[in-house]
Amino acid sequence: MRIALDAMGGDFGPVPNLAGAALALAAYPQISTLYLVGRPDELRAELARIGLSDRRIEIIEATEVVDMKDSAVNAIRRKKNSSIAVATDMVRDGRADAVVSAGHTGAAVAASTLKLRTLQGIDRAGILTPFPNEAHGVCYLIDAGANVDSRPEHLVQQALMGWTYVKHVHGKTNPAVGLMSNGEEDSKGNDVTKEVFARLAAMRPLGLNFTGNIEGRDLLASPVDVAVCDGFVGNVLLKGCEGTAKAFARALKAELTASVWRKLLAALLKPAFRGVHTKMSYETYGGSPLLGVNGVTIIAHGSSNATAIKNALRMAVESISHRVNPHITESVERFLHSPIPPAGNLAEATPVSTHA
Amino acid sequence: MRIALDAMGGDFGPVPNLAGAALALAAYPQISTLYLVGRPDELRAELARIGLSDRRIEIIEATEVVDMKDSAVNAIRRKKNSSIAVATDMVRDGRADAVVSAGHTGAAVAASTLKLRTLQGIDRAGILTPFPNEAHGVCYLIDAGANVDSRPEHLVQQALMGWTYVKHVHGKTNPAVGLMSNGEEDSKGNDVTKEVFARLAAMRPLGLNFTGNIEGRDLLASPVDVAVCDGFVGNVLLKGCEGTAKAFARALKAELTASVWRKLLAALLKPAFRGVHTKMSYETYGGSPLLGVNGVTIIAHGSSNATAIKNALRMAVESISHRVNPHITESVERFLHSPIPPAGNLAEATPVSTHA
Numbered sequence: 001m002r003i004a005l006d007a008m009g010g011d012f013g014p015v016p017n018l019a020g021a022a023l024a025l026a027a028y029p030q031i032s033t034l035y036l037v038g039r040p041d042e043l044r045a046e047l048a049r050i051g052l053s054d055r056r057i058e059i060i061e062a063t064e065v066v067d068m069k070d071s072a073v074n075a076i077r078r079k080k081n082s083s084i085a086v087a088t089d090m091v092r093d094g095r096a097d098a099v100v101s102a103g104h105t106g107a108a109v110a111a112s113t114l115k116l117r118t119l120q121g122i123d124r125a126g127i128l129t130p131f132p133n134e135a136h137g138v139c140y141l142i143d144a145g146a147n148v149d150s151r152p153e154h155l156v157q158q159a160l161m162g163w164t165y166v167k168h169v170h171g172k173t174n175p176a177v178g179l180m181s182n183g184e185e186d187s188k189g190n191d192v193t194k195e196v197f198a199r200l201a202a203m204r205p206l207g208l209n210f211t212g213n214i215e216g217r218d219l220l221a222s223p224v225d226v227a228v229c230d231g232f233v234g235n236v237l238l239k240g241c242e243g244t245a246k247a248f249a250r251a252l253k254a255e256l257t258a259s260v261w262r263k264l265l266a267a268l269l270k271p272a273f274r275g276v277h278t279k280m281s282y283e284t285y286g287g288s289p290l291l292g293v294n295g296v297t298i299i300a301h302g303s304s305n306a307t308a309i310k311n312a313l314r315m316a317v318e319s320i321s322h323r324v325n326p327h328i329t330e331s332v333e334r335f336l337h338s339p340i341p342p343a344g345n346l347a348e349a350t351p352v353s354t355h356a
Numbered sequence: 357m358r359i360a361l362d363a364m365g366g367d368f369g370p371v372p373n374l375a376g377a378a379l380a381l382a383a384y385p386q387i388s389t390l391y392l393v394g395r396p397d398e399l400r401a402e403l404a405r406i407g408l409s410d411r412r413i414e415i416i417e418a419t420e421v422v423d424m425k426d427s428a429v430n431a432i433r434r435k436k437n438s439s440i441a442v443a444t445d446m447v448r449d450g451r452a453d454a455v456v457s458a459g460h461t462g463a464a465v466a467a468s469t470l471k472l473r474t475l476q477g478i479d480r481a482g483i484l485t486p487f488p489n490e491a492h493g494v495c496y497l498i499d500a501g502a503n504v505d506s507r508p509e510h511l512v513q514q515a516l517m518g519w520t521y522v523k524h525v526h527g528k529t530n531p532a533v534g535l536m537s538n539g540e541e542d543s544k545g546n547d548v549t550k551e552v553f554a555r556l557a558a559m560r561p562l563g564l565n566f567t568g569n570i571e572g573r574d575l576l577a578s579p580v581d582v583a584v585c586d587g588f589v590g591n592v593l594l595k596g597c598e599g600t601a602k603a604f605a606r607a608l609k610a611e612l613t614a615s616v617w618r619k620l621l622a623a624l625l626k627p628a629f630r631g632v633h634t635k636m637s638y639e640t641y642g643g644s645p646l647l648g649v650n651g652v653t654i655i656a657h658g659s660s661n662a663t664a665i666k667n668a669l670r671m672a673v674e675s676i677s678h679r680v681n682p683h684i685t686e687s688v689e690r691f692l693h694s695p696i697p698p699a700g701n702l703a704e705a706t707p708v709s710t711h712a
Contacts, residue, residue, distance in 0.1 A: 071543060106539075134603065145538055148546040182501055182591035183462075187427065190504040190588045216592045217599025232546045233589050235538035236572045240593045243573025244600040247490065251635045252608075255628035265625050272611035272618055279607045 001030050003316050004087035004096040008038035008065045009103025011303045014046045017102065020309020022052045027310065028317050035060045035096055037087040062086035065103075068302070072106025076114060084108055088115045091295040098296035098316035100287065102304040108297065109146045109290060116295040119325060121332035124150070125292035126158040126231070127299060128165055129238055130285035135223035138285060140166060141180075142228060145235035146290060152195040155179075155228055157332070159200055161291040162226035163208065164331045168322040172225060174207065178214030180229035180237070188213050192230065200228075203335050216241075245280050286311030289319055291328065296320055357386050359672050360443035360452040364394035364421045365459025367659045370402045373458065376665020378408045383666065384673050391416045391452055393443040418442035421459075424658070428462025432470060440464055444471045447651040454652035454672035456643065458660040464653065465502045465646060472651040475681060477688035480506070481648035482514040482587070483655060484521055485594055486641035491579035494641060496522060497536075498584060501591035502646060508551040511535075511584055513688070515556055517647040518582035519564065520687045524678040530563065531581035534570030536589065544569050548586070556584075559691050572597075601636050642667030645675055647684065652676055 007017045021034055036043050037060045047053065062083040066075040076085055084103050088111040090096035101108045105127075113125050126143035133139035142162040147154060159177050166175035179197055181189045189197060193213075200210040211224060216237060219227050229237070252273075256266035266273070278284055286308065287300035296319045300312035319325075363373045377390055392399050393416045403409065418439040422431040432441055440459050444467040446452040457464045461483075469481050482499035489495035498518040503510060515533050522531035535553055537545045545553060549569075556566040567580060572593060575583050585593070608629075612622035622629070634640050642664065643656035652675045656668035675681075 071541075132603070132607075134606070148538060180592055182504060182588050185427075190586075193588075215599075216594065216596025217602070219596060220599045220603040229592070230546075232538050232549075233592055236536055236585070236589055237592050237596045238572065240572025240575060240597045241600040243571075243576045244597040245604055246573070247488070247576040248601055248604045248632070248636055250490070251488075251632045252628075255631045256625070258628070258631075262625060262628055265621050266628075269612070269618060269621050269625070272608075272614065272622075275611045275614075276604070276607045280604055 001098070001317060001320050002033040002035065002096045003031055003313060004035040004037055004060070004090045004099045005313070006038070006083045006087045006099065006101035006103050007036040007043055008062070008083040009101040010300065014038060014042055016305050017309055018043070018046045018050060018052060019306035020304070020313065021057070022050065023306055023310035024313035025054050025056060028314065030317050030321065031056060031313070033058055035087070035090060037062050037090070038065070038083045039063065060086060060090070066107040068104055070104065070107065072104065072110040075104065075107045076110045082107075084111050088112055088297070091297070092116055097320050098298065100298045100300060100312050100316050102300035102302060102309065102312070105145065105299055105302070108299050112290050112293045112295065112297040116293040116297070118292050119294050119328055121329065121336060122157050122161070122292040124154045124157065125290050126161060127234075127288045128162055128291050129234075129288040130282075131219045131241070132279055132285070133219065133224070134221050136225055139219050139224055140226050141219060141234050141238060142226060142291065143231040143234050144238045144288060145231045148230065148232040150192065150230040152192055152199060155192065155196040155230065156199050156336075157292065159196075159210075159226065159228040160331045160335055161328050162228065164327045165289065165291060165324055166225045168324060168327050169318050174209040175225035176209050176211045176223060177226045177228060178211045178218060178222075178224040180227050180233060181213035181215065184213050184215055186212060196228070206335055206338055208335060242282070249277075283308040283311065286315045289315060289324070291324070294325070296325070357454070357673060357676050358389040358391065358452045359387055359669060360391040360393055360416070360446045360455045361669070362394070362439045362443045362455065362457035362459050363392040363399055364418070364439040365457040366656065370394060370398055372660055372662050373665055374399070374402050374406060374408060375662035376660070376669065377413070378406065379662055379666035380669035381410050381412060384670065386673050386677065387412060387669070389414055391443070391446060393418050393446070394421070394439045395419065416442060416446070422463040424460055426460065426463065428460065428466040431460065431463045432466045438463075440467050444468055444653070447653070448472055453676050454654065456654045456656060456665075456668050456672050458656035458658060458665060458668070461501065461655055461658070464655050468646050468649045468651065468653040472649040472653070474648050475650050475684055477685065477692060478513050478517070478648040480510045480513065481646050482517060483590075483644045484518055484647050485590075485644040486638075487575045487597070488635055488641070489575065489580070490577050492581055495575050495580055496582050497575060497590050497594060498582060498647065499587040499590050500594045500644060501587045504586065504588040506548065506586040508548055508555060511548065511552040511586065512555050512692075513648065515552075515566075515582065515584040516687045516691055517684050518584060520683045521645065521647060521680055522581045524680060524683050525674050528581060530565040532565050532567045532579060533582045533584060534567045534574060534578075534580040536583050536585035536593070537569035537571065540569050540571055542568060552584070562691055562694055564691060598638070605633075639664040639667065642671045645671060645680070647680070650681070652681070
């Protein structure tokens with residue numbers, strides 16, 4: 001496997017990218033070549049500084065970097081030699097199997113959709129973002145922000161892509177797919193999700209484990225593998241949940257540092273707090289695959305540290321080795337181009353309830 | 357002030373409602389009559405059990421209770437003698453100044469919109485929900501779930517209602533209003549929010565402190581007083597944030613009870629954890645006013661304890677004493693029926709940035 005890493009991307013530039021690359025090269029022998037895309041002088045200096053030398057590393061020159069202030073599409077159209085553009089070009093041209101970037105999310109989405117195009121049967125790419133989930137370990141939200149103003153067919157495609165990813169990457173027989181809504185009752189939803197509900201329910205006889213409407217809290221607590229929503233809703237939700245976890249952590253820190261006595265006790269409990277952080281932190285879960293493009297694109301968090309970059313590279317390895325894209329095409333064929341079986345088969349496909 | 361409390365509403369029935377009533381009667385002498393609406397026998401028994409007797413309490417009979425499984429509108433149409441219906445009737449008929457309910461949110465919204473109707477100039481009611489906010493103490497999300505498929509004019513009205521509430525109840529000169537979006541740049545948004553952005557920006561010269569687009573995380577951390585969004589988005593966001601805080605608390609508890617040693621240390625830090633809980637918990641902030649109806653309706657959390665009910669009653673007192681509804685009508689007049697001043701005045705109305 002050949003992976004192109006946008007080595008300049010993210011809030012902290014090459015430092016966490018190269019440290020994460022070192023961890024991934026040690027952990028994943030499947031990586032035959034890791035392309036570090038960016039400014040060669042900076043990358044060589046950082047490689048030397050951390051003492052990383054591996055014959056699988058190859059530096060690819062990209063003279064520009066997309067700034068977080070750049071508009072997404074303009075950045076890709078104007079900065080043709082940016083690290084994210086060059087890394088994505090490598091996938092488009094068949095020189096790499098995947099691109100991983102912690103840079104400007106909008107630019108990474110624009111680069112992939114403009115350069116790689118979408119898979120047959122998929123109209124819009126979707127960002128699949130992992131959440132810590134108490135029942136299933138992880139639950140993926142799709143779409144976390146690639147596509148706003150989704151039409152019903154877009155959300156149905158997102159559902160099938162998420163289902164396919166979990167089925168093949170996690171080896172689950174029939175992942176549970178929930179539809180994000182403003183209440184768990186079947187009647188809840190807006191105009192778009194009500195239509196999506198009907199279409200996903202109609203796919204139950206074809207073997208889709210559609211569990212019905214779910215709520216924001218279900219993402220973290222209920223036995224659901226995939227939560228489907230429009231990218232506007234998903235982005236607001238993702239940032240709200242992240243913000244809540246951070247606010248909680250800050251409130252906790254403020255209380256635990258309010259006196260010398262509390263500081264002392266808190267120091268003794270450090271392993272416990274580290275355990276919570278590991279469980280609740282995005283770093284543990286890796287990046288977010290951009291599903292539906294004709295190539296493998298993994299978007300990492302802008303403030304990724306080395307562990308997060310390593311886990312994003314792990315996701316690239318998994319997407320390639322489990323052949324996520326060919327399986328998405330199969331799912332489209334199976335669920336969108338098959339006739340719905342007669343209602344007599346419905347009993348076999350009773351959905352697993354999300355709400356125990 | 358005469359307040360009708362749906363004494364049967366909520367997950368735990370009369371117990372927290374009456375305990376909260378006792379706290380509120382002690383704290384708010386402005387309450388001249390507190391109507392406890394529900395099944396008289398159950399209410400009298402509970403009053404006796406907790407030893408609450410106050411000449412300001414009056415029991416009003418309502419023989420039915422809306423079940424959480426009932427559909428909202430059907431519940432109001434069919435259970436005409438439910439506690440929430442009877443309590444809302446009292447406001448409609450001028451026998452009470454406000455209704456407070458921890459029962460079925462949809463039923464409370466339906467009862468208020470069907471019985472009280474909306475204020476002049478307001479097409480849709482909106483649920484205003486407080487979030488703990490590090491910069492401003494509290495930030496209100498509107499709409500947290502009353503109205504899905506909002507049109508731009510609905511969101512503009514929600515913005516004005518939220519602004520009016522904070523201005524008068526919190527005595528802020530010019531509250532900061534943000535528009536919930538999928539990114540903080542002006543260009544971000546979906547079709548509806550882009551239109552809302554333009555309309556709110558056009559009201560800056562009239563004195564509206566519209567700070568532009570905000571993200572989910574800003575609710576908890578940025579200097580913004582009101583966050584505006586569609587009720588579908590707001591409901592998903594609210595439940596996602598609540599779910600995250602609860603998941604964080606459970607993860608913390610699991611770590612802190614993993615050994616006898618940790619349990620001991622955690623016991624010594626109990627006041628610190630209680631501090632975090634107080635700060636992050638909805639109980640502290642009270643209920644959610646349903647703004648835009650011709651009356652005062654406060655919706656409390658279904659799992660409200662006595663403190664939460666007390667704070668919801670406090671919100672009713674505040675909405676009445678600060679004359680929120682007449683001020684909403686004034687705001688509609690000022691912002692929606694005034695000509696926009698010429699651009700020369702724009703400099704005076706430069707918005708306060710949300711993003712320091």
